[in-house]
Amino acid sequence: MSIALSVNLNKIALIRNSREGNYPDLIEHAKACISHGANGITVHPRPDQRHVRPGDVLQLAELLKPLPEIEFNVEGNPFAAQRGDYPGLTSLAEAALPDQCTLVPDTDHQLTSDHGFDLTKTADKLLPVIEKLKSLKIRVSLFMDPIPEQIELAKQLGADRIELYTGPYAAAWNNDPDTVENLYQQHRRAALLASELGLGVNAGHDLNLGNLPMFSTIPGLKEVSIGHALIVDAITLGLAETVKAYKAILEVAATTRDGR
Numbered sequence: 494m495s496i497a498l499s500v501n502l503n504k505i506a507l508i509r510n511s512r513e514g515n516y517p518d519l520i521e522h523a524k525a526c527i528s529h530g531a532n533g534i535t536v537h538p539r540p541d542q543r544h545v546r547p548g549d550v551l552q553l554a555e556l557l558k559p560l561p562e563i564e565f566n567v568e569g570n571p572f573a574a575q576r577g578d579y580p581g582l583t584s585l586a587e588a589a590l591p592d593q594c595t596l597v598p599d600t601d602h603q604l605t606s607d608h609g610f611d612l613t614k615t616a617d618k619l620l621p622v623i624e625k626l627k628s629l630k631i632r633v634s635l636f637m638d639p640i641p642e643q644i645e646l647a648k649q650l651g652a653d654r655i656e657l658y659t660g661p662y663a664a665a666w667n668n669d670p671d672t673v674e675n676l677y678q679q680h681r682r683a684a685l686l687a688s689e690l691g692l693g694v695n696a697g698h699d700l701n702l703g704n705l706p707m708f709s710t711i712p713g714l715k716e717v718s719i720g721h722a723l724i725v726d727a728i729t730l731g732l733a734e735t736v737k738a739y740k741a742i743l744e745v746a747a748t749t750r751d752g753r
């Protein structure tokens with residue numbers, strides 16, 4: 494089974510938003526990622542609109558509508574406040590109708606997501622959001638730490654997939670080689686449990702060309718969403734070579750991982 498690469502374009506929007514005008518052009522970068530082999534596009538709108546803005550989400554939806562093989566993933570906190578012309582994640586999803594919404598428990602001013610849901614606390618609030626998105630035929634993925642009890646709760650809530658938060662694995666890969674194998678095994682057990690329960694498994698955060706080869710051998714992994722490192726790599730390698738390099742890792746992993 495292949496592993497999809499969804500390119501998170503938030504960093505392209507961040508650079509664009511640092512000046513007036515539309516440079517770099519988000520839509521052109523989405524097209525380039527797709528033409529070089531990306532299987533999907535991810536965006537993470539936030540109320541402060543420092544990354545992609547609601548209009549970007551709608552434009553990307555238009556671009557991707559005639560391309561059913563390319564997945565559009567909109568991630569974010571469904572409880573983040575509406576602000577200015579940011580309508581909130583659920584309303585934006587209702588307007589854009591992405592293939593997948595990844596729900597994330599980040600706060601408004603957080604630099605980036607840094608933990609999964611604690612569903613013992615948020616299940617009641619999340620349930621109507623999940624039901625609403627599913628009624629719109631949007632696949633729902635929940636951003637989760639690799640904790641078995643939490644993954645069981647994700648299933649009970651009706652999620653279709655989980656996205657494993659890979660930040661700690663990636664940090665250990667950089668600084669703490671002794672714990673990498675443990676974290677890998679923790680994610681592997683979480684992924685196996687999710688698959689047993691019938692949940693699809695995505696993963697993301699701080700994945701890069703160094704740490705992806707090991708992580709992508711996780712059984713059943715369907716999709717990785719990668720932004721920061723991929724856009725940084727594109728500065729030196731170029732976008733075409735970068736997307737191809739990430740895809741090549743995923744292709745090797747998909748053909749070899751069942752033997753691990």
Ligand code: PXP
Nearest residue numbers: 537597606697698699719720721
């Ligand atoms: N998954 C989620 C839920 C995220 O919030 C992010 C960052 O926007 C990513 C994946 C991608 O992380 P990175 O930019 O470190 O590749």
